[in-house]
Amino acid sequence: MRHVGRLLALLALALLCLQLWFAGRILLMRFVAPQSTSFQRSEIVRLLGEKHQVSWSQQWVDDAQLPATLKRAVIASEDDGFAEHGGVDWDALKGAWKKNEKAQARVEARGKGVAKVVGGSTITQQLAKNLFLSGERTLLRKGQELVITLMLEGLLDKRRILEIYLNNVEWGEGLFGAQAAARHYFRVDAARLGPFEAARLAVMLPAPKRFERQPGSPYVMGRAGLIVGRMNSAELP
Template sequence: MKVIHWIWRLIKKFLLWFFLISVGSVILYRFLPVPFTPLMGIRFFEQLRDESKEVRLKKDWVSMEEISKSAPLAVVAAEDQKFLDHHGFDFEAMEKAWEGNKKGKRIKGASTITQQTVKNVFLWPERSYLRKGLEAYFTVLVELIWSKERILEVYLNVIEMGDGIYGIEAAAQEFYKKPASKLNQREAAMIAAVLPNPKRWNPTRPTPYIIGRQAWILKQMNNLGKIEFEKE
């Protein structure tokens, strides 16, 4: 019984510390730039192990005021058109994804921008029930503590946009030789078009599929019009 009691005390301490650290980190990143993410570390070591790859990590944090309005509109149009309306989870999309994958062994996700931000900032890319559980926990925290504008700002600054390229500023400089503030609609849509697989696709060398996806995103951007955030 003493052993069980000791184990239970240890579990409670671990859960308490996890709760305090997780809430504290979410509060911290509500105000401060995210300097590094687990995915950046994973990709960096992948590059180190592969002699055929250049070792690089390009990122440059910029505020939402320094980002072209076309960029947030493009990623919302491409990735999560209900972003401003949901609370971190798009249950309708999740249900459709589940039903559509019952026939296969691999379950595709229906991640919102909030979930993708959480995965990039706090977690790792592995598909597992543990990670999905932690993703749901952090998604709730982030939606409670951050504004929608902050979620999108962090997303645009940490998301992988190419091999060793993270964030909209680094992507704009790498692909279009200009700051993120100067991106036009077509450029923002092209960057958004490669997000599902930025290591495979390149905005400056688009495949017919990516060109078609860019056209679809531009149409969705036109339908959405603009993004209006609630004032805090």
């Protein structure tokens, strides 16, 4: 029992050190932009393994050069309670859980296929996952995501969280951040994005690799129109 107690104490100490490391990295982000994210590094490895080369486009732009049109579009599309919640939208998570249960039940009734997983993650949760974690879906990973989310909300203000998110989120294969996306899809700087252009980029975020094949598809264009209509009510931090 003594050895078991020591082992548990060592595990607890290692877990504490890991959380302190995360907190230190996040605290540094108050002053220094992250050079890369865990997701970006995994993409580099994947591209090297599959294509033996890395085509990459990313350029950091400060918050002042990120247009309100894009911020409102992304908030309206991805997380309309961003300015108010503490990092987790519990109602959205509950709704996503119910939808996933119903989808899984339909798949089991048919006896074939794979249930489409609906997410309820906030912008802060997405940033927590992309910055530090893998894409696996386990309770342990989700628990760590929650802890990092609360750290982000506690150590950074909302404007900084959104700034880091918009500069690092994926908008296509090897395409990261608002400036790279604006140049790639519209040949303009991010600061010059109009409402409809910003809405089209926001629509792409849940599945950028799929939507980049047809960025002007009827779905993207129709959904962007709906987002434009909701942008004025999107509250900025």
